[in-house]
Amino acid sequence: MAERKDSDSRKLLRRLRDTLAAPGGGQDRLDQITHHIADSMGTDVCSIYLFRDADTLELCATEGLNAEAVHQTRLRLGEGLVGRVARTGRPINTADAPGEPGFRFMPETGEEVFPSFLGVPIQRVGERLGVLVVQSREARLFSEDESYGLEVVAMVLAEMTELGAFLGAGDDTMPKSHRFPVLIRGLTGQEGATEGHVWLHEPRVVIANPVGDNPKREKARLNEAVEALRSTVDRMLANAEMSAEGEHVAVLETYRMFANSRSWLRRMEEDIDLGLSAEAAVEKEQSQARARLESAADPYLRDRLHDLDDLSNRLLRLLTGQGADTGAEMPEDPILVARNIGPAELLDYGRRLKGVVLEEGSVGSHAAIVARALAIPLVIHATRITTEALNGDPVLLDGDQGLVHLRPEESVAIAFRDKVAMQAEAQSRYADLRGLPAVGTCGTRVELYMNAGLMADLPSLEGSGAEGVGLFRTELQFLIRSHVPRRGELAGLYARVMDNAKGKPVHFRTLDIGSDKVLPYMKPQDEPNPAMGWRAIRVGLDKRGILRMQLQALIRAAVGRPLHVMFPFIADMGEYEDAYRILMQELSREQKLGREMPSDIRVGAMLETPSLAFAPKRFFEMCDFISIGGNDLKQFFYAADRENERVRRRYDTLNTPFLNLIQQIVQRCEDARVPLSFCGEDAGRPIEALTLAALGVRRLSMRPASIGPVKHLIRRVSISELRQVIDQAMAEGKTSLRGPVTDWLARQ
Template sequence: MPYSQAVESRVLLKRLRDTLAEAGAGQERLDRITQLVSSSLAAEVCSIYLRLPDDTLELCATTGLNPVAVHQTRMRVREGLVGRIADTAEPVNTDNAPQTRGFQYFPETGEEIFASFLGVPIQRLGEVLGVLVIQNQNPRVYTEDEVHGLEVVAMVIAEMAELGAFTGTSPTDPPAPHRGPFHTRGLIGQEGVAEGTVLLHDPQVVIANPVADDPTAEHARLSDALERLRSEVDEMLAADNLMSDGEHREVLNAWRMFAHDKGWVRRMEASIDAGLAAEVAVEREQSETRTRMARVADPYLRERLHDLDDLSNRLLRLLAGRDGISQDDMPPDAILVARNIGPGELLDYGRRLKGVVLEEGSVGSHAAIVARALAIPLVIQAERITREAMNGDRILVDGDQGVVHLRPEENVAEAFRAKVEMLAAAQEAYAGLRDMPAETRDGTRISLCMNAGLMADLPSLKPSGAEGVGLYRTELAFLVRRTVPRRGELVALYRRIIDAAGDLPVTFRTLDIGSDKVLPYMKRPEEPNPALGWRAIRVGLDRPGVMRMQVQAILRATESRPLRIMFPFVAQFDEFRAAREIVLAEVEREKRLGRRTPSEVKIGAMLETPSLAFAPDHFFKLTDFISIGGNDLKMFFFAADRENEMVRRRYDTLNVSFLSFLEQIVRRCEANGTPVSFCGEDAGRPVEALAFAAMGLRNLSMRPSSIGPVKRLIRAVDLGQARAVIDEARGSGVMSVREALSGWLKDTGAPGF
């Protein structure tokens, strides 16, 4: 009996809906589905394989194969034709299964007599939940209509599985979705620990009735939602604050293109014709988009597919009549879970969040920068977290280890809470050190400053015990806006920062954009290696109007107070000299205009490229201070991209070569009377901070939360002895001094060891 008309899909789906509505346990429902599909499609076999948490596929129901194989036959993903479908998320349609690539024989099933095989993935939002198979003895290739019909049935099975339609009390029933504990290990984006309640940035739409009775009504709903979607995109493009060119407009133009794409709309309409509800039709297309994303290596194409995925989410919310969760309704202990998020969106949530978990992201992303500025624990690249998490779930975020526990078992939660209590006790101890100097037992004083990038950072200045702001990242004010901030806005912001710091110094770093920091209103240049390309001071010197505007804003905010300003990513002396001349010229210009100028002007450079360490002595004499930018310097020193997880952890900050290089920089600065500091994540790690101090660095700048632990260790050790341990390790030929220094700290009973 050929299966060739869309109307038969609707009949089959209505029968399927009625079958699922009947009372019965999960196994009974699965059995009834195989019987219904087998009879409707004239198939001698219909089987359902479901994916288990251990990433194996289990035969959970069949009509036509040996019944004893049910819950006995298992295969790994990629094993056999069924495993191949689960791996690729693509159908397999063959008239000679035993001769098809990947075939594997499972004798207990009795399937050797069936030549024809059609299998399709049971998937939701791009995740394969199982495989639906039909088979016949006579060799034949199934028609496109039959493939389409089976895919539609698989989509409904996926939706019903999401609703828990196949769960029950039997040990063989599939586990209930979103009920049991889920654990994932990602990457550390920002240290810290938090326990709270899941808040999904982009909540999933749960579809209670995936089968539509009235296709005409579903077409009308889809058409209405598409019109509203197109209007929203047009309104965003027409908004005054988005009129300038930039990457944001490219995204919105891609959205507009997809929203009007006839092929995209036609495929969703075809699914509605087959009997699916409008929401399921959108999800089906979205699943295929996510499957394509997994196979595309080209970054531009992947971004465009992400745009289509985001647009589908927006369309689903319109169909479901949801505008997302109001931030007024946020739980008090909210932990945000998202696929990815922009810095502006994260700032909208602000300090009300206890933590953030992202399925994507990178350690240098804008969201990670904001999370660090807000001191919010962040785990990135947490696989499958958006698929598993539901609003209201309990969640534990360990940013120190990059671990997330969703719906944790009580013993896991108790161990986690014990760690939280221990960390809280340590914070109390650090608070007691706030007004004490970071001075070693042998009398060496180390100045500890904090890094900042948001006005929200400044309240941490005095409670942390910081002696000033060693680095204020001015680019964050540019990154979180859709348009270039006006000079007056920057003046007001910088003035509030200086006022909040009081009599403590603030060092402003000029705009550090490019590489991984792309302004939303700035067209990204095509570069083979952005980290080594047009960025930071190179942009400022090529676009001097932007640099002058920012320098003017800093000068007017400083007024008659002392000014400290430095330039990022200086690679050669001439770059620093040209930028310095711009600052001095603007100071003279402000004087001519009758404005108050700083009582003192200190102009410095960030040493982030090895080349600057070998600059002429005249550079070291001309610059008022140098700040070693540890994050970039280490990346270039080891030729290891910190965004690349395959290489970045292979290189240790306490490597003998790197420490010797730092010592060389310190000696050149001392010889020329140039103050030098170290700024970066490593400065906030106690063992590394101690090693830097032993190399001669007397000023370190770090996150506010790191000052307490670093100060506690520095006050507990003799720096001369630490230097001796390092020198002995260096002389022994080891690659890193970490083991020797940590062992000495442990032997001497240093706090934390």
């Protein structure tokens, strides 16, 4: 009996394939397909609903319902049983459709006489294309075999839709996928606006023939590819470069578990028995895993389904031979589009990229850190971008607003280019200020420094007009390797950084890992709140070998030049004392070895936790300088995780309580006569930067592109007069100073 069902299913799929190959328009094919399915399954009705746009389904073909309803009946996502299937990505099987919650009666279709309803999603790897429905006059539940068989048919329809089988010239045909403009709203990962053409990090796998003629041969191909996949994972696990404690090892162990899963392989073999090709069987299971991934609330389950999705992609590439190198030529103005990407891979592309768009990622992710270092715009959480985009598609990337315009209309492109041109014109005006100091009309001088993390950043030091590097992120050299870098490598790198600074000071922050920056070769700590966990100096003091090695490399790099060392995330004076003592020990050791010493040593701390603002006076006196880490300080002050989009924009830097804290820190540093700087996103925003300067912060460190706009504003106004405005607003009990500051600026 099962064999006969298999045979019936394969016959139906072959008929569908023949329909695809036959001449004719898209509507003709849809009409024939609904007829074949109803005939094969012995149902009174078969209907195909496809998405007209992201929120609207349209009846595109039917056998059994009123023909006049085709291209007239439309449903919103979630509306009626069909809309429910489309929204959830799960089948609905009922013997009493009118009695189901959410049933919508559509009189124009004549479907009220068909109580039995089976609807399954037409979907392809995260992309929901429509819904396939069969109905009968007889009130009955469809069998499990019938439901499963219809899912297999829906898979073939998804592939046929992807291949453009239902496109045509008439108004009634569906909009051509990957042809029309798409606006995708994401989040800002790195500011900036740019225009270019899509370059997919992992191009979509195209399945030319979803139907398999020979199940035995298809299963042999599948098993061969699975075996190759298992061998690949085993080799990756055995790679000598990989430490036994790396997070990637846990991921690969999960890969191996899935690759050796008998149930996963059995489901794909059952799909092949019903008539799918090996590739289509893999993609069917992947699509269902993606649907479960989207609805899974449990983070652990989401991670495991994510691993299965990645593994399926590897298997598809083995079966089709479609690797990352498809023979396509990278455009001259590439904007990288990916679901996610590691820091090393992103650095491989380097400055060739005009911008980056990711479906996932976070403002503190490795990719965001590298994008900032490369000074290229980045948009994260751009939902469905890898599904919507094709290699070579024109794209406008607005990192300031977190927007991606894919295949934009000309009017949108013109407005966007005007914006980019205005920004470029402003930057050229700022270039004239490059050699001038940031001095207000009152004579108050503010030192402007830049942040850096790569050798590639250093050319910006001279071009931006920065007076030095206020923060050099040393962790990037650790993040992009699969093993701990050697001391000699780091010493050489730090020496080249100082060489390129040409005498200007460079403040090296020691390794700041943990939280959102986990090294690939370190065991993940699985902390519930990593931002407040084992990170930065806490890791350095517990893993002293790494901290000592890095300090040795910095000392050896200085060779007769001044050295500025900054310890991150100091929350208690005792942590600074311990780190300072280790540095002094290493200086003594290097001197005994006869090495040339730095001409001067300046040691400071990053003030990133409110606790340090209340440290004993002796702490401030011990430091040669203090740098406020504005991003972390603000998130801990307001208890608002900066990785959480629901709350991170809720609290303003110019709110009075936060500025009162800044004012207190300024006063404590003045009392101890220790220089104070502010490093973070707010230092590069002109209004925030000016306000900080008015409160007494005389050194600001920011990304190179922000120095021009900040200097331009400082040179046009009186900082001492703004201080009076701030004092008055605070005395009046204002909860935010943004209004008074911007009003005063408008009058200037």
